Each structure stands twice: as C-alpha cells, then as structure tokens.
Amino acid sequence: MLTPVRKRSDYHHGDLGHAAIRAAKNLIDSEGLNSLGIRRVAEATGVSPAALYRHFENLEQLKAEVSAQIRLELGEFLKAKRDRTPLSRSKSRNALIRFEALGEAYIDYARKHPRLFEIAFIHCDEKPISEFGDLAWELLQESIKELDEVGLLDRKIAVAAPMIAWSSVHGLAVLVAQRAILQREQDQALRQIMDGVERALGAR
Amino acid sequence: MLTPVRKRSDYHHGDLGHAAIRAAKNLIDSEGLNSLGIRRVAEATGVSPAALYRHFENLEQLKAEVSAQIRLELGEFLKAKRDRTPLSRSKSRNALIRFEALGEAYIDYARKHPRLFEIAFIHCDEKPISEFGDLAWELLQESIKELDEVGLLDRKIAVAAPMIAWSSVHGLAVLVAQRAILQREQDQALRQIMDGVERALGAR
C-alpha cells in the first residue's frame, strides 16, 4: 500500500500504456535508441512482452509515440526555461533576453539528453513531423514576433528569420548531442551563434 | 578474365579490406545504419563472415572505418562542386560564389545521401572526430579567408564566422537528411540561411 507500483491489482497494471512510454524514454535516454525493444520495455515495466501488444501495434508504433512525447517535453522544457529567465525593465531588452533563453534552453536539452534529442526529430511515423516540432516551433515564432514588436527585427529578413534562427541553433545542438564538439567549447560556440543570428536578424 | 571480381584467385579476394568498406557504405546508403552487419557485408562482398575478421577487429571498428571514409568523401564532394562552379570576373564576387557553392554542396550531399550524411559525424571511435570533419572544415576556413581578403568579412565577427556558417548550414542539412523538411522548401530554406549567414558575416 505504501508504494503501489500497480494501481489496481498485481495482475492488471492499470496504466501500462503511459508507463511503457515512460520506460521506453528512460531506456533511450540511458542506453540509446538501439536498446529500445519490446522485451526491454516489458522488463522495465514489470510486465510480459506480449502485454505491450494490448497498447501498441508493434515496436515501430511505440517508437513513434516516444518520439512525439520527447518533442512535447522539449517544447515544455524550452518554455519553462524561458519563463524562468529574470527580466529587466526594458521591454526591448526583454525580447532579446527571452529570445536568447530559448536558444540556451535548446542547447541545454541537447546536452542533458543527447540521445533523446537525437531521436526527437527522427522520422518514425509516416507523418512528416508537423511544423518541425510543434510547440518548439511556435515558441520560436512567438519570440521573433516579440523582437519585431520592439523594433529588433529587420523588415528585409523577417520572413526568413525563423528558419535562420532555427537552423543555426539546431546545427549546434546536433553537434553537441553527438559529442562532436567539446564541452568547454559549447558555451563559446553558442554565444558566437546567437551573435550571428542576432546580426542576421538586425537586432544588433 | 573479362570481369574479374576476384583479383588473384577465387579463394583469396585480394582487396577485401577496401571492398568491405565499399560494400558497407552501399549498404548504409540504401538501407540505413541498422542494416549494417558483419554477415550482410560478407554476403555483399561474396565472402564468408569470418573472413572479415582478418581485416577488422569487430563490427564496431568496421563502422568507424566507414564513418571516416564518408567524412572524406563528403569533403571531396564539397571541393569538387566548389571548383566546378563558374566564376565571374569580379574577385570579390567570386569569393562569395565559392562560399555559397560550399553551402549548396553540403545540402546537396545531405539530400542525395541522407543516411551516409547522418552517420558521417557519428561518434563511433573514441577519437573525438578531429576538427569536425577534417577536409570539410578546412574548406570552410579557406573560403572564409577568401571572403576576408576581398573585404566581405566584418572584423568584429571574424573569429566566430566559421562556427556561425558551419552551424547554420549543418542545421539545415540535418533536417534535410531526416526528411523533416519538404523537398520543395529546401531550396528556399537554403537561400534564406545563406542570406542570414552572409548578413551575419557582414558580406551584405
């Protein structure tokens, strides 16, 4: 009763669908996508492999669910970090601060969860990963709109701005996640890139 | 004698090491990294699985060799495409043309060989993928130096320039390779990104 792993009984799990996705996520986070398998997830959830087929058609579908879940969490991570950033009294300075917070958070997630990050955008469904990652993309759009409102966005580049910002930071994030760039060089690289993006957008 | 698949005899292959790397590369290109295996490569090379252990310690080492080979080919691809680009008579225009050619070639490779591109920078050795990819990185440095020489590089951003350019284009390349961006939007995205990079570097 103190720590009821199973909600209803020892026979029925009660929430196996969600538990499986959570377990799969942890598995990937610690051992990589190649370690993800029906049997491993079943073991981690304390359930027989066959049980998972009540909740997922096959391994591929489970993967897709996990991938979507990670995209969602990445978005929420970005949002949380941006909203936790201390603001100044200057409205225009704040737009820039919040913009930079998104970039930092993005790199931060890639560093903390490289394996999750790597598969966040992987094509596992047939769906074309709508809008690049839904929430994250919306946050970026929003932030660029804020820059525009305080006059920090060059009209000539407005349309291209989201793509430029996304691609620049995403490029670094991938390198960070792949450990292709040394830990101590990452912060410097991010500053350089945010500098470049802001120059491109006309914010400085 | 007309088409000697085996160089020396039917028993000894003659060049199994290189042939195996080539076969492995083709396998990845067409079926993805997960299809790469000792047995598959052996089959494709017309040799027994055990034979490969005369040339590679294990699967992991074969992977590493292939990865290095792909990085080399990517560099050569960039160089070839840059040098094939028609030039104008303006020296400063040429620096920009050659710079843009590198960006285009990078995306081009990612589009044509998404699976090869994906593993080009993957960490399979213990080596930290020296210099981001050796030849490709050198070509970028060289190109930025050319921009500098014709006065198209803002002094303030000179140090950061390679990182900015690399990260921006790499970000798009990854999205392209992952099919996370639609075919017909890719060209537009590249133009936007090169625009952004050139604004950042002070080239326009």
Next chain:
DNA sequence: TGTACATCAGTGAACGCGCGTTCACTGATGTAC
C-alpha cells in the same frame, strides 16, 4: 629454375543470444439484472 615450407587469407560449421511476434490461456473488472 625447382621445390619445401612458413605464412596468411580464406572456409564452413557451430555457439549462444536476444529479438519481435503469436497464441491459447487466465484472472480481474465492471455491468445488467
């Protein structure tokens, strides 16, 4: 130039393993009466 022999690059069979998936089943749940 001819031959004995060490060297080396192959063969082929076998090993143990973990995998995704299926199937007949069983035990708990919750609804109709």
Next chain:
DNA sequence: TGTACATCAGTGAACGCGCGTTCACTGATGTAC
C-alpha cells in the same frame, strides 16, 4: 445488494530468425635454399 457473465488486460511458452564471434581447418602465396 448479490450474482452471472461479457469484456478486457494480462500471462507464459513457443516460433523462427538473424546476429556477432570463435574455431579448427584448408588452400594459395611467396620466399629461402
């Protein structure tokens, strides 16, 4: 409120498969004499 029973979420054993790697071996190569 109590009971019969359909429904549903689990079990556990089994399937066939392809994998990386090892091992004793064999056949070709090339060198020393």
